[in-house]
Amino acid sequence: MIYKRVALIGLGLIAGSIALAAKRRGLAETVVGTARTAQTRETAQKIGLVDEVFETPEQAVKDADLVILCVPVGAMAAVAAQIGPHLKAGCVISDVGSVKQAVIDAVSPHLPDGVIFIPAHPLAGTEHSGPEAGFATLFDNRFCLLTPTDAAPVNEVARYRDFWEQMGAKVEQMDAEHHDRVLAVTSHVPHIIAYTMVGVADDLRRVTNSEVIKYSAAGFRDFTRIAASDPTMWRDVFLNNEAATLEILGRFTEELFALQRAIRKGDGELLFDYFTRTRAIRRGILDAGQDTDAPDFGRTRSD
Amino acid sequence: MIYKRVALIGLGLIAGSIALAAKRRGLAETVVGTARTAQTRETAQKIGLVDEVFETPEQAVKDADLVILCVPVGAMAAVAAQIGPHLKAGCVISDVGSVKQAVIDAVSPHLPDGVIFIPAHPLAGTEHSGPEAGFATLFDNRFCLLTPTDAAPVNEVARYRDFWEQMGAKVEQMDAEHHDRVLAVTSHVPHIIAYTMVGVADDLRRVTNSEVIKYSAAGFRDFTRIAASDPTMWRDVFLNNEAATLEILGRFTEELFALQRAIRKGDGELLFDYFTRTRAIRRGILDAGQDTDAPDFGRTRSD
Ligand SMILES: NC(=O)c1ccc[n+]([C@@H]2O[C@H](COP(=O)([O-])OP(=O)(O)OC[C@H]3O[C@@H](n4cnc5c(N)ncnc54)[C@H](OP(=O)(O)O)[C@@H]3O)[C@@H](O)[C@H]2O)c1
Ligand SMILES: NC(=O)c1ccc[n+]([C@@H]2O[C@H](COP(=O)([O-])OP(=O)(O)OC[C@H]3O[C@@H](n4cnc5c(N)ncnc54)[C@H](OP(=O)(O)O)[C@@H]3O)[C@@H](O)[C@H]2O)c1
CATH class of the missing domain: 3.40.50.720 (NAD(P)-binding Rossmann-like Domain)
Incomplete structure (x- = not known):
């Protein structure tokens, strides 16, 4: 006790x-x-x-x-x-x-x-x-x-x-402030991005007659799970970690524009190098024991 | 045969x-x-x-x-x-x-x-x-x-x-063109976004001494798995579905800016309504049988 x-x-x-x-x-x-x-x-x-x-x-x-x-x-x-x-x-x-x-x-x-x-x-x-x-x-x-x-x-x-x-x-x-900065990267901004992507798909669903749901492939499926998180909890997170969220979102947009430009210009080398770099991070996370290579991400409820 | x-x-x-x-x-x-x-x-x-x-x-x-x-x-x-x-x-x-x-x-x-x-x-x-x-x-x-x-x-x-x-x-x-538009939403843009987010985290990792990996929470963990996909395959996808990818990315950025603005202005109602709408989509995907509610997303290798 x-x-x-x-x-x-x-x-x-x-x-x-x-x-x-x-x-x-x-x-x-x-x-x-x-x-x-x-x-x-x-x-x-x-x-x-x-x-x-x-x-x-x-x-x-x-x-x-x-x-x-x-x-x-x-x-x-x-x-x-x-x-x-x-x-x-x-x-x-x-x-x-x-x-x-x-x-x-x-x-x-x-x-x-x-x-x-x-x-x-x-x-x-x-x-x-x-x-x-x-x-x-x-x-x-x-x-x-x-x-x-x-x-x-x-x-x-x-x-x-x-x-x-x-x-x-x-x-x-x-330190609390440091916590808020780290979590903005690892959790808060990924959530706002997933919410946004699923919102875009929802708009288009009306155009494509629910095919977006029907053919929802890997990638998007994971986003929908993240974007199914509790609306009250996440509204409060963003309103209360405004500064760090907006700072990381700014960096995100900057990088996204760079990749978007590479697609437009057909710069395959930039895309390939970028994707190779991000791939290595996965290894680091598996090594840190924060996830498993199993398809359930170690998230199985064992009780 | x-x-x-x-x-x-x-x-x-x-x-x-x-x-x-x-x-x-x-x-x-x-x-x-x-x-x-x-x-x-x-x-x-x-x-x-x-x-x-x-x-x-x-x-x-x-x-x-x-x-x-x-x-x-x-x-x-x-x-x-x-x-x-x-x-x-x-x-x-x-x-x-x-x-x-x-x-x-x-x-x-x-x-x-x-x-x-x-x-x-x-x-x-x-x-x-x-x-x-x-x-x-x-x-x-x-x-x-x-x-x-x-x-x-x-x-x-x-x-x-x-x-x-x-x-x-x-x-x-x-129709092939229709396929490319639907997949841009359900797969291609979610991938470029996940790649971008993981790239941003990689930059910051140098700042925060690998804490980004250590404390990688749900949300980001899923992104790293998506962003670990084969670089050659995905480079080719983006270079060969340029038009649809850029169109959906344009819509994505527009929506993201609206949410970003809501965070800056403290507009909790807009955030709450948006997150409530996206939550419903998850239900549609489960109903379509394209995913399961199980933590492994039905992805278990059964052989
Ligand atoms: N879910 C996660 O992934 C997670 C992870 C780590 C930390 N957290 C944090 O944990 C906290 C709780 O999250 P949770 O996932 O346990 O949420 P939850 O399952 O929705 O439970 C929230 C509880 O808070 C009560 N509540 C809601 N609004 C309230 C209000 N305005 N005044 C008083 N009580 C209120 C609810 O009561 P009623 O049921 O009676 O409405 C409910 O019992 C949040 O601060 C969240 O940021 C969540
Ligand atoms: N992975 C997915 O999630 C997925 C889903 C649906 C469709 N697809 C599509 O399926 C196709 C194959 O993907 P995959 O996942 O099976 O890839 P993979 O496991 O990497 O296999 C690709 C194969 O193509 C060969 N190859 C690579 N570059 C080549 C080149 N320039 N010339 C000739 N052969 C080359 C490779 O040969 P070496 O091993 O000898 O290099 C390898 O055998 C791609 O078009 C992809 O878009 C993939």
Whole structure:
């Protein structure tokens, strides 16, 4: 047992997976939770996702030693304002938001003195959401990035780190701003691009009579899965990581124009060299153990 | 048996899969082949990919009832020029190129009268290539698009169609130019975009000390797999489907700029609505049976 009482605010994919992963290893004596809608609360209750479901965040955080905000990034500020006055003195508060600096700015002002804030971001997810989407092995072998400020006591950071490691994750620490820049490249911009491509295809579908869907080949198929990700979550990611997203998008457009020009000019050598270079990166990712060469990308749910 | 003697020019992923799929069902009495390099020919011989491996295309097509060009799109013209004079009268010649109008323009002038040209494009592939990449089930349940001209006799088109259907494919016919427009959306532009994104990340990797690879999250990981596709094949695709690729890229850029502007202006409603629309497309693809909801996208090699 690492924390006696854990409270999860939000009961979706990430919260559900935390509840199941923590239970699997006995990391908490009690896991309680709450969600915005009665429907989610009822489902969570019915499937026994947590030990107790509360109607409000205020009730849920009472006496909790660890509180994790598992709501969309844009909802963090309001939730923090709501629970701030009800947090147990000396408790740890964390979040799982996909953007870190904006969450720190939104949450910190609402926290009473003595409460320890350790922001986190597990690099794990699927395109599914809601209380029934979670599974105990979601974090296995995935990175979880912590972005604590200097104010967080070292021993508390170590304890929270242990919590994630025992849920299966590989934990690393970094600066929030740096996190947001790296994630803009590896996750946020790829998502906006996939959304755009699928949007273009949707427009054309009306022209080509659904052939775009019918003949959807590799490449596009993967894009549609990415572009099926939760609209609320991703709207909030882009609105809250604006600077880094726009910077990387700028670089992307620049490169795309260069390749477009090569196609127009028939410059096969430039295209060949570019494609050869990008091919090598795949090798690096396989070597880093962040993916497998198997057709399922190591994403199989093993529970 | 549908064809007595089948000759494959090129012995890579697609040719190898044709050889194995045809053998599996006894669709040909003899399957022979040839490849450009001695190394590929030797490997094909060693693993028994075809019944006989020839040193030159001229030798390979001798007495063949069906000849399939399985080389990169940009190599089709030279191969056709080489084999043209050696084709058996009345034989069927086909290709598996990912672009169709350019291949028709490149191959047709070299074919003697009486030879029947039926271009084909199986919508199936992996990011692997070479003689050892093929497998018998590659075409199972995948579309194969035929783009014959009016000159092709109906009964010969039906026979060739049967050949692909018995290899496991769902066969459809369409106009070559229409094929190229549809594929630009569903395959070619998604590939150039993935290549671009991975190229951008590669530039930044030098800045962020390989963190981009280390923390590569869903989204980007899928892009790297797409951008690991064969550089020669894809160079040829873009050079030979220039018009459609550039047209779709133009639309893509326009949409991307609209989303970029929404991020800059903080227009969450536009982003949310856009992401909700693209999410629905995924459902259409699952319904069309072109993908599965399983984490492996139904891509598991079942042999
Ligand atoms: N999915 C991923 O791939 C992934 C990966 C890493 C991190 N994250 C981050 O994890 C967080 C949760 O994501 P998730 O995938 O678990 O989402 P999810 O399955 O959609 O669950 C979100 C939860 O937040 C609640 N919620 C939504 N809007 C709210 C609001 N305005 N106020 C209060 N509660 C609200 C929802 O309650 P109701 O069900 O009652 O509406 C639901 O319980 C997000 O910050 C996201 O950025 C996601
Ligand atoms: N891979 C896919 O996803 C996919 C899907 C549908 C259609 N296609 C189309 O199928 C065709 C073959 O692709 P593949 O994936 O099978 O490629 P592959 O595995 O790389 O095999 C290509 C074959 O063509 C030969 N070749 C390459 N350049 C040549 C040249 N200049 N002259 C003569 N022969 C040459 C190669 O010989 P060596 O090995 O001796 O060099 C090799 O045997 C391409 O037109 C492609 O557009 C591919």
